Amino acid sequence: MIEEKIKERALLLMRLYWRDEIFRIGKELKIPYFDQFKDYWDIDHFQGALEISKKIKDDELLKIVEKNPPKYISLGGFQGKYYTVTEEGEIRLESSWNSVRGNVHKVLENQGDRGYAILQAIINKGGRATYFEIVDEIEEILGKPYIPSYLLPRLQPLKLVFKTGSRRYPDWTMPPEIIPVVKEELAKYKNLGKKIQVTSEETISTREEISFQVLRSDQRIAKIADEIAQKRREINLIFANKFGVKLFKDNEMAILDIRRLCANEDEFNNRIQAITTLIDEMNVEGLKKLVADRNLTGTINILEAFLEEHFPGYSKEIITNFRNIVRLRSKKYPIHRDDPKFIDSLKHFGFRTYPPDWGELWEVVLKKYLESLKLLKERIEK
Structure with a gap:
């Protein structure tokens, strides 16, 4: 077990110096641990500080700090059991x-x-x-x-x-x-x-509660969007390895758009446009070469044919989710809002009344899109 004071001294060194300085000090002290590394980025920050801490005593620590004044001290200085450092960088051999x-x-x-x-x-x-x-x-x-x-x-x-x-x-x-x-x-x-x-x-005031809920929603949407971007990358890698083509085209603007919150109907129209763009912009030409019917049209139709031919038994939810997402766009505007197909798509996402909560609907749509990506990845990687 690492001696308590040695460990605290290592934490102190980490607070005072970043990796580059730990690396330089370790080299100057001729500590063997540092000989295995050519660059400071390769060292473990704590391990490097610990090796120095094991080598030195308190008087040597004071000399190191005097010779190498810390450039920046975070977390209000250092408040240890054995060492204290003020925010101005003054070090004391005393407890805080x-x-x-x-x-x-x-x-x-x-x-x-x-x-x-x-x-x-x-x-x-x-x-x-x-x-x-x-x-x-x-x-x-x-x-x-x-x-x-x-x-x-x-x-x-x-x-x-x-x-x-x-x-x-x-x-x-x-x-x-x-x-x-x-x-x-x-x-x-x-x-x-x-x-x-x-x-x-x-x-807690009502305003704070509302602010909290907005922050929470923003966090959830951002997390889902990050997962979507990651799954698209993973699927592209699998497709490239197995079929020599990427399934999805890159569209950073659309990815950025789907990360945004949705508070009303107009914003929902903008968001749904972004996510359907991600669906529409598949590598249609590459997919067509992998299906029997080269005259087939429609991105989702071509993907469906590809899955039927190459991965029979795939989850139908992949295609169902994609179709309903696209239908929310194509049947939302300018077609009348009571269009039966639009209402059917709302029901698919769990909404029975109109108008829905647009923010909640947007989050569910993102989750369903992510669900399809996960199911697709699981099937094609087998």
Whole structure:
């Protein structure tokens, strides 16, 4: 087992220096681990820091930091059991854990179960989690939903949790060096079984709830769209290997369009146009060479003939989903909205009344398209 102080020193080095500097320092110290690598990108960041940590003592650590001032320090410095680093880069051979304990106590005293749930949720996810992962984990912990949008940002000044990652897809991160002491304090709180009333500050407004639902929908749609793009790539690889042609043509604009939310009928018309473009733009000429009837027309008809000839027993849902998606476009406008074929397609997607919830319908359409791609991939790769 790695000695506790050596491991913390490695975490400290990782906080102060990125891979390139760890690589350079390791080379300067003539540590054998680094001899096997030609470039810093090839090293494991933690392992490299750990090898240096094993080699040096505290006085050598101070000399390294003095010689190599950190360019940037994330997560509010370093709050370890043995080492402390300020946000300005000043390093001290002392513990920060009493301060961390005090900040955890503030959260628990002021926020009670909700503060406990947020901190425990992030720890349960390994110390780093997306907003929605935290929301889901909080519900597991509390047994009821809680939207942490009010409280999460208020943990950052206490240096317990920091917003990290990209602007579009941020994470919330607890500095790894404080996780052990935070876990200790949370365990004590849980054993007390203390409960507090929800304060007015914790009440979630209707606007926040709506914003949360929009963010959640955006996340779901983006995830489905990413899966669609990945499955199309996988199918193209299989087709290229087996038949010498790619099934799908590249269309980045359409892929970008299907990632967007749908809030009303007009937006649905635009989105359905994008996804039917992805269906229509198959490699028709390449497929025709693989079927008996070269005079066949219609992308879906040609794909259906190909599957019938080469993969009998394939799931009919592949074609059914594609046809109903296309029908939503061709029978939606300018044909009258009560066209029987349009209503039949709505029923296929689980909607019995008109108008449907356009946002929900769009999400179901994406899922059905993805379902067809998955079924297609499963069949052709056998």
